[in-house]
Amino acid sequence: MSKHVLIVEDDVDISRLLRLELEEAGYRVSTFDSGMRGLAAIREERPDLVILDLGLPDVSGAEIARRVRRTEATPIIILTASDDVETKVTLLNAGADDYLAKPFHVEELLARVGVQLRKQGGDAAIRIGDLSIDGARRQVFWSEDEVRLSPREFELLQYLATQPGRVYSRREIEQSVWGGDLPPTSNVVDVHVANIRGKLREAGGYGVIRTVRGVGYAIKS
Ligand code: CA
Numbered sequence: 626m627s628k629h630v631l632i633v634e635d636d637v638d639i640s641r642l643l644r645l646e647l648e649e650a651g652y653r654v655s656t657f658d659s660g661m662r663g664l665a666a667i668r669e670e671r672p673d674l675v676i677l678d679l680g681l682p683d684v685s686g687a688e689i690a691r692r693v694r695r696t697e698a699t700p701i702i703i704l705t706a707s708d709d710v711e712t713k714v715t716l717l718n719a720g721a722d723d724y725l726a727k728p729f730h731v732e733e734l735l736a737r738v739g740v741q742l743r744k745q746g747g748d749a750a751i752r753i754g755d756l757s758i759d760g761a762r763r764q765v766f767w768s769e770d771e772v773r774l775s776p777r778e779f780e781l782l783q784y785l786a787t788q789p790g791r792v793y794s795r796r797e798i799e800q801s802v803w804g805g806d807l808p809p810t811s812n813v814v815d816v817h818v819a820n821i822r823g824k825l826r827e828a829g830g831y832g833v834i835r836t837v838r839g840v841g842y843a844i845k846s
Contacts, residue, residue: 627788628742631672632656633663633689634704635681639727643676646731647738651788660684667693674741676734679705679716687719694720700741704729736800743787743801751786753844756825756833758786767828777802778821781814782844785834790846792837818842 634640635658644654657663660681677686686703700722708726716724751758755768765772780802795814799807835843
């Protein structure tokens, strides 16, 4: 069951690029090029997350966010051309959960989409085979046995489990779990993965996290 991301953006090139990248990352995507059509679709399709361009031809992204917020708690990320404080304040007041100034790196947008979706589903229970992750209690079990993880190890495992089978790059993991890039020489992600693997093995869970050489890690689906 992939998450549905709805994009409202009148720049066809950006919209197409975002669709490609998000679909590649395993999301279901729909795109709209006008504010009014987008707003109607948000109400009708009830997506898991909305990406809004601030500068739309008819209604501004901020106005759409404001209207959506009256009835929905859907996470909203706004794309803006300006990075000044005033714009940021306006967007956050309008109910945006996050914003990104253009031009941005697609990787950064993907990381932020992941953060918002995890926040929304942070309390959810995830079950993948014998592995269960209880987001509300922050507990992990292999079969019946509890696997005691450090807070950071828990975050990392929960992040990988967002989409089983999907390969998460080290950079994505750093940005989502550590909140920014770590020094290029840092092996902190690998060390944490090794610790999680060790703890899962102790409980009988082998081969849960797959290494994709030169890229990153994935949870076996
Ligand atoms: Ca625009």
